[in-house]
Amino acid sequence: MTPAAGPGNRTATNLSHAQRERLAYIEFRLYFTGALGRADLINRFGIAPAAATRDLALYRELAPNNIRFDGSTKLYRFGVAFVPMFHRSSHRALIALSHGFGEGDDAEPAALLACETPALLCPPPLDTLATVCRAIKARQPLAIRYKSASSEETERVIVPFALVDTGMRWHVRAFDRKRQSFREFVLTRIDVLNAIEEEALLHERPEHDNQWSRTIDLELVPHPRLDCPEIVSRDYGITDGTLHLRVRAAVAGYMLLRWGVDCSPDHNLTDEQYRLWLHNPMTLYGVENARLAPGYQEPACPATSSQAIN
Incomplete structure (x- = not known):
């Protein structure tokens, strides 16, 4: 302000x-x-x-x-x-x-007007959140026990550097020493074992995370199936026919899923929740979480398209 x-x-x-x-x-x-x-x-x-x-x-x-x-x-x-x-x-x-305006304690601040917002179904444990945040600020690794959706519980060391709100859950973006790659971890699945008193190595820092450093341009337009596109344009503040957004590649799939954007090349998703269409789906080429974008199809020969290079 x-x-x-x-x-x-x-x-x-x-x-x-x-x-x-x-x-x-x-x-x-x-x-x-x-x-x-x-x-x-x-x-x-x-x-x-x-x-x-x-x-x-x-x-x-x-x-x-x-x-x-x-x-x-x-x-x-x-x-x-x-x-x-x-x-x-x-x-x-x-x-x-x-x-409302927070008072700095555990009291729930009161809304100033009658208002309903979607509830976060499972907020992360406060102690986990605080420990992860301290590690982010100190650029220090954390030893954790993690339960992924596709594997058993494992112990690993991560180097966290940013929180990510997907609209449904809170994640932390971190370098995973077990997989030797950058990825997101769901905060509710983390049990912190201990903070490691050392600084992140050079290759573990966010400037070496290509998906985090890369930004892509999204061109969102009213869904072609709609009879009144001007209403959607007003709802989303579209003034010249196209809403231009720049987002990190690391969160693009989450954002498009959250916004309910049809990302199919021929705008073939007809359910009511899809009121926007991604006019340039090729921009998602090389985005690791593009599979989360509704209707997205990996191009057969992306290297031949000028849009595939960002």
Whole structure:
């Protein structure tokens, strides 16, 4: 969230971090719920009533058109000439609206509006997640016991470097010393044995993971079978007929599966969930998890196509 300059004598950029956080919260509540009171600031930040009053007065000084005081309810309300002073993405706004603002403990934060989001059916154990994250930050190997879908439980050493959200489960991208290759491991299948006090070797680092380093261009269009492609274009923010996305090869298959994109060369998937079609399926050539992309077919002679080279 980037603060912009306000119209008053002071600007949000020369305030302390704590002040900016409180002013951003004031603006968020005004913008998305239409009103807030001193109690909202007091409860959110644990500040005294006098401090809450000063913050509200400061916001009014910086952005007088954004806020008005309703004496009948003792609430501050959305201003009719509102112009946001802080820049925030829709993605971050939706997270705050649906999950609330965390309080730093085990209490479940309350959503600011009625909202339903898909539940993560099996979140990873917190201690496993914390241990993996520490190893990522320290660039250290982990000795683990892992249960894969196709084999018995095995012990191995991995060098983790990134978390991956597939939309269904959380994985960790890591170098696997047993297989001598980079791959994903499902966090719920990991039992950490111990952290190894050494640094990752040069060839085990993410810059040597070709699938992670490689980015591919996806050209998504409304599915040709649909009678009203303009509706799909509006749903997905397609403004010129094609939605262009760049993703890592290491996650492309997961993303296309999650988004329900028909990746068949002749757009032959007709089920209702396929509202988008991958216009350039050859871009998936050489992507290790392309098999996860709905309808994807490995080209017979990919080397003859200019699209096969990325």
